[in-house]
Amino acid sequence: MRSPRRCSRNGCPRQAVATLTYVYNESTAVVGPLAAFAEPHTYDLCEPHARSLTAPRGWDVVRHEGEFEPPPPTTDDLVALAEAVREAARPAPRPPEDDREQRAHSTGRRGHLRVIPPNL
Ligand SMILES: [Zn+2]
DSSP states (O other), X not given: OOSOOBOOSTTOOSBOOEEEEEEGGGTEEEEEEOOXXXXXXXXXXXXXXXXXXXXXXXXXXXXXXXXXOOOOOOHHHHHHHHHHXXXXXXXXXXXXXXXXXXXXXXXXXXXXXXXXXXXX
């Protein structure tokens, strides 16, 4: 099971801290602490998505009311963390607008030199 658990919502990069389980025969969506194993009809959710989940029409939501504890970091998470730290330590790339302005400026200077007639 030691792969990083991410929220299953489309485009959500957050870490999963809760598991949503659909209990079809009781029309109940159960939002509980992160399950140790992924099972059919279960979806991992980050905390904001776990808190904001609303049930489909006609369904009940049973929500775990305590704190959602993030799972202990896995080796993969630690590697990702180390990479994030290294990333953050790198000098920030120059913002594109800055770059464009600088280029325009030096091009302008070169252009100015070029427009001087050679016979003056
Ligand atoms: Zn999410």
